[in-house]
Amino acid sequence: MKTRFQGLSGLSWLSLALLISWLILPLIPLALWSVSRSWFFPDILPSSYSLRAWSYVFSTTSEVLPALGQTALIALGATCISVIIGVPAGRALGLYQFRGKAVIEILILAPMIVPGIAVALGLHVVFLKLGLAGSAIGVMIVHLIPTLPYMVLVMSGVFSNYNPAAEAQARSLGASPLQAFYYVTLPAILPGLMIGSLFTFLVSWSQYILTLLIGGGRVVTLPLLLFNFASAGRNDITGAISMIYILPGVLLLLVAARYLTGRNGNLEGMHRI
Amino acid sequence: MRRNLFANSVIATRLAAFLILLAIMAPLMAKAADKQSFNNWEEVVEAARGGTVNWFMWGGADNINEYVSGYIGSELKDRYDITLKRVGINDTAEAVNIVIGEKQAGVDDAGSVDLIWINGGNFRTMKQGDLLFCGYHSLLPNNKLVNWQDPSIAHDFGLPVDECEVPWNRAQFAFAYDSARTENPPKSIAELIDWVKENPGEFTYPASTDFNGSVFIRHVFYHAAGGPEALLGDFDQEKFDAIAPKAWAILNEMEPYLWREGETYPNAIASLAQLFANREVALYFDYDPAIFGINVENGIFPETTRSYGLQDGTIGNTNYVAIPYNSPNKAATMVAANYLLSFDAQYEKAKSDVWGAAPAIDVSKLDDDAAARFAALPRHPAVIAPEVLAQKSLPELHPDWISAIEKGWQENVGN
Numbered sequence: 001m002k003t004r005f006q007g008l009s010g011l012s013w014l015s016l017a018l019l020i021s022w023l024i025l026p027l028i029p030l031a032l033w034s035v036s037r038s039w040f041f042p043d044i045l046p047s048s049y050s051l052r053a054w055s056y057v058f059s060t061t062s063e064v065l066p067a068l069g070q071t072a073l074i075a076l077g078a079t080c081i082s083v084i085i086g087v088p089a090g091r092a093l094g095l096y097q098f099r100g101k102a103v104i105e106i107l108i109l110a111p112m113i114v115p116g117i118a119v120a121l122g123l124h125v126v127f128l129k130l131g132l133a134g135s136a137i138g139v140m141i142v143h144l145i146p147t148l149p150y151m152v153l154v155m156s157g158v159f160s161n162y163n164p165a166a167e168a169q170a171r172s173l174g175a176s177p178l179q180a181f182y183y184v185t186l187p188a189i190l191p192g193l194m195i196g197s198l199f200t201f202l203v204s205w206s207q208y209i210l211t212l213l214i215g216g217g218r219v220v221t222l223p224l225l226l227f228n229f230a231s232a233g234r235n236d237i238t239g240a241i242s243m244i245y246i247l248p249g250v251l252l253l254l255v256a257a258r259y260l261t262g263r264n265g266n267l268e269g270m271h272r273i
Numbered sequence: 274m275r276r277n278l279f280a281n282s283v284i285a286t287r288l289a290a291f292l293i294l295l296a297i298m299a300p301l302m303a304k305a306a307d308k309q310s311f312n313n314w315e316e317v318v319e320a321a322r323g324g325t326v327n328w329f330m331w332g333g334a335d336n337i338n339e340y341v342s343g344y345i346g347s348e349l350k351d352r353y354d355i356t357l358k359r360v361g362i363n364d365t366a367e368a369v370n371i372v373i374g375e376k377q378a379g380v381d382d383a384g385s386v387d388l389i390w391i392n393g394g395n396f397r398t399m400k401q402g403d404l405l406f407c408g409y410h411s412l413l414p415n416n417k418l419v420n421w422q423d424p425s426i427a428h429d430f431g432l433p434v435d436e437c438e439v440p441w442n443r444a445q446f447a448f449a450y451d452s453a454r455t456e457n458p459p460k461s462i463a464e465l466i467d468w469v470k471e472n473p474g475e476f477t478y479p480a481s482t483d484f485n486g487s488v489f490i491r492h493v494f495y496h497a498a499g500g501p502e503a504l505l506g507d508f509d510q511e512k513f514d515a516i517a518p519k520a521w522a523i524l525n526e527m528e529p530y531l532w533r534e535g536e537t538y539p540n541a542i543a544s545l546a547q548l549f550a551n552r553e554v555a556l557y558f559d560y561d562p563a564i565f566g567i568n569v570e571n572g573i574f575p576e577t578t579r580s581y582g583l584q585d586g587t588i589g590n591t592n593y594v595a596i597p598y599n600s601p602n603k604a605a606t607m608v609a610a611n612y613l614l615s616f617d618a619q620y621e622k623a624k625s626d627v628w629g630a631a632p633a634i635d636v637s638k639l640d641d642d643a644a645a646r647f648a649a650l651p652r653h654p655a656v657i658a659p660e661v662l663a664q665k666s667l668p669e670l671h672p673d674w675i676s677a678i679e680k681g682w683q684e685n686v687g688n
Contacts, residue, residue: 036574041443041551050574056335061342121374128378134385168549199474216359216371217329232333233543236571 027246033239053236057244063220071205071221072248074136078143079197082151083143086196087189090155095164099186108152119145120213127214134216142214143204152201158192197254199211199215202249279656287454314412317604318353324605325356327367328594330390332361336567340628344621349612355605365395370644372404372597387606391438392592393430394672398459399595400437406596407437409607415614420635424668426591431505438593438612440633442622445582445589445680446488446663447562449655453577455555460585464497467525469530475546475555476492477539481682485542485560490682494520496585501667508673517678521685528686538687550574560590562662563629566653570626578655585667616643622648667669 033039036046036055057064082210092098093105104254111119123142124133132138164190170180186193208223215221312318326349333340338359346357362368368389375384391399399405408414419440421427426440450458459468469476479486495501497520503512528535532554541547542559549557550573557574559565568574594613596606612618616639619632636647652658670678 036572038550041553050572056339059339061339062335124374125378128375128380212362212367213370213374217362217368218327218385220360225361227363228332229335231363231541231543233541233546234333234335234571237335 013254027243028118030239034237034243036236036239039235042195044089048255050236053234053240054077055192056237057240062225062237065243066088067089067220068244070136070219074140074143074211074221075201075204075248076139077140078147079200081140081144081199082147082200083193086148086151086200087193089152090157090196093155093163094159101120102242105108108149112149112210114148116214117134120210124213133214134218136215139215139219139221140204142210143207145210146207147200147203150203151196154192154196154199155189158189162188172247198252201252205248283406301659309342311412311604314414319390319609320604321608322354324608325358326387326488326602326606326609327358327385328388328390328609329360329362329365329371329386331363331365332359332686333363333569334591336628340622344627345613345618347608348618352612353605353608355608357609361399365389365391365531369395369398369404371464372399372599373402375599376402376404381552381599383507383601384595384622386595387600388609389595389597389603390441390592392590393669394675396429396438396593396595397432397672398670399597400432400435404598406598406600406603407435409596410436410439412607413439413611413614414421415611415634418614418616418634419636425589425634425666428674429591429593430669434593438595439614440591441594441613442561442592442633443631443659444561444662445590445659445666446492446560446587447565447580447582447632447657447662449549449557449559449562449574449578449580450555450580451549451552451564451575451577453575454552458556458580462492466527469527472532472555474532474534476530477535477545477554478558478677479542480538480540481679483539483541485545485558486538486680487675489558490520490524490561490678491588491675492583492667493523494522494678495588497523500585501670504670504674505668507671508677513674513677514683515680517685520678522679524686546573560588561629561630562627562656562659563653565631569653569655574655580655580657580666582657582662582667585636586667587662588669589663589666604654620646620650623647625651625653625656629653629656631663654666 004007011130022120035049037048037050037052039046056062089108093101093108120142125143127138127142130138132141162185166184167180170184171177175183180215206223208227211221212224215224217224222241226238226241229241229266248273290680328341330337330341338361342357342359346359349355351359360368368386369391372384372386375381389395389399416439419426427434430439448458459465465476472504478489481487481490494516495504498504503516530546531538538547544569545554545557547658548554548565550568556584557565562580565578565580569576569578571662594610596603596610600606614634620643622628622630623632632647636644639647669675
């Protein structure tokens with residue numbers, strides 16, 4: 001680790017400092033708003049403080065804490081399903097040439113090109129018919145539309161730099177298919193898998209319109225509550241909910257950062273992506 | 274913008290639903306909605322016991338949320354064993370779209386929306402689309418507290434209510450100013466025009482896409498038309514073409530003297546509130562004057578905020594709660610709607626530290642004791658008394674007029 005940091009040039013340090021301030025600075029006004037009672041232009045700091053926004057956020061009326069759990073559950077579920085679908089799909093796209101590959105790639109990218117609302121309005125009727133509208137499961141499934149492209153794209157990038165011969169070697173040495181996956185494939189794709197999962201989790205975490213339409217208001221996630229107050233101009237409550245809203249992102253980033261910066265021979269594939 | 278988006282989205286939903294229905298669901302027959310019928314109130318209350326009410330309402334005010342989830346929720350639980358679930362939304366059209374989608378999918382008796390806080394164009398959409406449960410007013414005991422002779426209650430933006438919704442609040446447009454900064458705020462649209470020229474940069478109003486911006490523009494329209502009388506009733510293109518140029522001329526004449534020389538207009542009333550709070554502009558206005566007191570209590574507006582109506586009157590409306598036709602909990606929802614109209618609920622709501630909303634019931638129909646309690650309610654100094662405001666009340670226009678004015682403003686003033 002030490003040698004790596006010493007190796008950073010002045011420019012790298014500058015960009016690191018910029019990145020950190022870019023991430024942290026916008027949060028300072030939010031944090032201040034959440035404890036302010038009145039804050040008038042052009043004052044630099046609020047003229048009076050209050051914890052009222054926080055007491056509302058933690059009250060049962062606001063439903064912020066149940067919504068936090070609900071949002072996390074949905075995002076985790078959407079991530080798990082994305083992994084199950086995205087890893088084999090990414091492997092097929094990254095490793096093999098087959099007829100119609102270009103068409104499939106475009107289809108996978110389509111949700112990133114077509115606006116979500118156009119898809120969601122049609123899907124609402126389908127979900128109602130299937131009895132999935134208004135349920136957390138339905139919301140989880142509809143979140144796959146924006147999350148899957150990220151997962152599949154990252155995984156196909158990972159697999160395009162992956163040599164499946166290593167699996168064949170493991171198999172010839174007596175490993176079962178599961179063992180070969182666990183001891184050979186998984187370590188090699190793990191950093192990419194982490195990045196894909198992180199994307200997926202955060203994309204699901206930030207969904208508004210899909211959740212609103214498919215959840216029908218009965219599946220309350222944090223973005224829905226946040227938008228209620230943001231559009232009503234309640235900066236204090238918006239600030240307090242925002243502080244809670246960004247927590248999982250920050251936590252995940254810290255956890256993932258360990259995987260991504262750790263020195264690991266299996267990472268070599270990643271550097272080429 | 275959002276309203277247009279939802280208008281398009283309705284069309285998109287219909288198209289998509291039509292195709293999907295044709296393709297896959299044609300063989301399935303939509304179940305006919307069986308209209309629940311009750312003979313008397315006791316039957317309704319009995320059927321309501323243990324029920325749930327999913328109430329979709331704008332969720333951007335913590336005090337209103339507290340009143341509904343806290344006070345109304347616990348009273349309904351204690352009195353009738355009904356569970357109230359408040360669903361906060363950003364725009365009433367979101368709830369309307371859910372019901373439209375359900376109707377298209379043939380969900381006729383298991384809808385997800387039981388009650389909607391509604392009025393105006395959204396009510397029109399639902400009533401004309403047969404999306405509402407109607408004809409139950411005679412069952413509600415508290416219906417007798419409502420003055421149905423008052424045309425501003427019996428008509429929702431010009432459309433007869435026809436027992437399809439229950440009044441909840443009254444609101445009337447008013448201006449607010451900081452008495453410590455502004456001594457003589459303009460008391461009529463004519464005075465405002467001069468005042469804006471004398472105080473450049475001190476006034477602006479939200480674009481016509483905003484609910485409150487739109488009602489301000491209607492006041493100017495009434496002024497240009499010499500009063501609302503000529504504009505009542507169905508939309509009339511000839512009348513519109515005669516009056517509109519005058520209104521646009523007034524607004525265009527004001528434009529260079531507005532905040533930021535009128536280069537841009539706030540896109541939402543919340544932005545105007547922020548400008549007023551920051552003392553960038555001297556005047557604020559809102560369809561619900563209770564918000565002035567709430568903003569002072571929240572530390573957003575200065576303590577010296579005061580409010581007033583216009584000499585020629587300001588536009589007032591009633592807002593309601595309505596039950597979608599496919600609500601699976603009609604009995605419990607009727608009990609909830611009836612309770613909202615009760616003296617207790619309306620009195621609690623009128624307290625300035627709870628909400629300060631003007632009652633939808635006619636206080637003179639209450640017994641003396643209850644009426645006296647209403648009269649004795651302390652007023653917030655920032656909020657003009659509703660009865661003073663109500664002395665000069667102007668009617669709302671038919672939604673077709675409103676959309677024509679909103680569209681005309683965008684083409685002629687806000688471009």
